[in-house]
Amino acid sequence: MRRPAILPALLLLVPGAFAAEPTKPAKPPALESSCVTCHKDLDGELQQPAVMAAEDIHFLKGLGCNDCHGGNPQAGADGDLDAAHDPKKGWSGRPHRKDIPVFCAKCHADAAFMKRFDPKARVDQLQEYRTSVHGKKNAAGDERVAVCVDCHGVHGIRAVKDPRAKVYPANVADTCARCHNDAALMGHYFIEIGQVDAYKKSVHARALYDKGDMSAPTCNDCHGSHGAVPPGVESIAGVCGTCHTREATLFRDTEAKKGIDLSACIQCVMCHSNHAVLPPTDDMLGVGDKSTCTACHAAGEPGYQAAKEMGEDVVRLTGTLREATELLDRAEQAGMAVGPDRFALKKAGDQLVESKVLAHGFDLGRFKEASTEGIKAAEAGLTAGHRAFAELRFRRKGLALSLIVIAAVIAGLAFKVRQIERGGGR
Amino acid sequence: MCVSMLYPVARYISPPEVPEASTQSVVAGREGDLKPNQGKIFRFGEQPGILVRTEDGGYRALSATCTHLNCTVQFRGDLKQIWCACHNGFYDLSGKNVSGPPPRPLEEYKVNVADGEIVVSRA
Structure with missing residues (x-):
């Protein structure tokens, strides 16, 4: 069977025939193999590997189809399928789904091999995978459970740092959701769905998606990547x-x-x-309706009293800080200089965060040291704001008074001038 | 009576403290204020800055506002790094976020020593 490979072959001989924009990286030599040449002319599933290879990290690093699947990449361009898929040349074809972790680990667990591409590359992915729920079920012969390709893709695999990769931090939750939001699939394991939807409402997701903070946690930061377990x-x-x-x-x-x-x-x-x-709120502390403390501490217990005092201090500190900030903002808009007061007020914000952190030690004494200092700083900010407004009011009154004085002087002068003119006229 | 009328006018005419334009340069301290491997917070406009004297006697100045949740950072002489106590974020002395939740580096300032004064300016 001959394949229409003459035109691509001719184009390969013409320098710059495939050259696109000068910014594009040079085409990896592996793309010029007979595997790519033939598979590009096939349809559907058999064409996809050749189409997707151009941006695959393996190809970009210089590896070719035969490095995973074996066979002879130099043969077959003339349509000789048997020569290309020669078992004597290691041709193994498409791996069975359950064998994929071991298939990928042929290279990814080989430290010496991986160092050729990245001296810091991890080589324990298979070992980690075997500790995961996915890996344990895979080892037990479960073919529905996630294997490498479910998260990384089959062909067209991109580096983790590539924003288009399925495992890029901003894409991880959606990648996990492909299975974990699938009620039918999860039903086999008696696992509820909806975790990703819940995550997307969280403070962590807001930091990741809204603020673009790639250090914010997504699924794998808490569950592990290859060794994912609850x-x-x-x-x-x-x-x-x-x-x-x-x-x-x-x-x-x-x-x-x-x-x-x-x-x-x-x-x-x-x-x-x-x-x-x-996001943690002030009313999580204290003994109000939304308090989390009262889940364990009942009225009359020392813990209840501590929670009550912590709650009161945090509410007071937050309220005073907010009031002082608003007052200083308004004073600044009115033209008063409040830079040093704002700087001093920052301490109140720091102590508010510190107090909330110290609440995790359940030590009322330590908590109060921070909250009291914060309240003091916030009240000083409030006093500074009031002082700035007092100065502003004074200046406004001064403006009015000085205008009255100036007007009186002008009127007096005008009166005097008229008097002199009348006297001169006589 | 004349004084009582003129005093408020004179007070009004005297200019108020001028609101600071965005500060470009401040004196963060004097030579000798800090021992090697020591740091201190200074005011840079409305925001805190951190001045660190390195072990070799040089100076580094950076914004002291943590890029995670805006807490004020501090110098840890035992680790020779800048530390945010709020969520245990660490920065190296060039301001690079090296561990913990801070997503971005701290802004680095220029330091010049002139006539015994340590002058910090925005780069």
Whole structure:
């Protein structure tokens, strides 16, 4: 069977025939193999690898089809399929779905090989995968469970840092959702769906999507990438603590100091939820309707009283800080200089954050040190704002008075001039 | 009576403290204020800056507002890094965010020493 490969072959001989914009990288030599030449002329599924190869990270690094599938990339351009797909040349064809992790690991678990492309490349992906729920089920023969290609793509695989990659931080949640929002698929494992929808309402997602903060956590930051597992109750504080270190340390110190096991009832998720971690609000502290403290502390307990005092301080600090900020804003708009006062007020904001962090230690004494200092700074800001407005009012009155004086002087002068003119006239 | 009328007028005429335009340069301190491997916060307009004296005696100045949630950062002599206590973010002495949640580096300022004064300016 001959394939119409003459034209592409001729074009390859013409320098610059495929040259597009000068900014585009040079075409990898692997794209000129007989595999690509023939598969481009096929239809559907068999054409896709050749079409998608142009932007595949493997091709861009100089690897070709035969590096994964074997065969002879120099043969077959004349239509000799058997020569191209020669088992003696290692032709293995399309791997079976359940074998894909091992198939990819032929290179990705080979440290010496991977170092040729990236000296820092990880080579433990398969090992990690085997610890994951996906990997364990794959090893048990489950063919529905996620394998490498479900997250990374089959052909047209892009580097993690490429914003178009399925595993780029901003795309990870949607990649996971392809399976984890599939009720029929998840039904096989008795797993509920909706985690990604909940995540997309969270403070983490807002930072990632709205602020473009690529360091904000997405699915794999808490669950792991290749070793994805749901964190157990005992490890939740550790998972959250990878970013929220101080809160986690304060929380653990509480456990250690008091010698009580908090893991059973109090963990991060109890107050903050898991996928839908919402921005912390002041009324999460205290003993009001939205308090998370009252889930464990009943009225009359020391913990209840501590929560009440913490709540009151945070509300007072936030309110005073907001009032002082608004007052200084208005004073500045009215033309008063409030730079030093704004600088001093920053301390109140810092102490507010500090107080909220210290709340995780459940130590009222330490908490109050920070909140009291913050309230003092916020009140000083408020006083400075009032002082600026007092000065503004004074200046406005001064303007009115000086205008009256100037008007009186002008009137007096005019009167005197007329008097002199009348006297001169006589 | 004349004085009581003229005083408010004179007070009104005397110009108020002028609101600061965006500050381009400040004196952050004097030579000798800081020992090697020590840092301090200084006021740069309405925002805090951090001045660090490195172990070799040089100076580094950066914005002291953490790029994560705007907390004021501090110098950690034991780690020779800049640290944000709020969420344990770390920056190196060129302001690069090296660990923790800060998404961006701290703005770096120019430092000049003239007549014993450490002058910090926006780059």
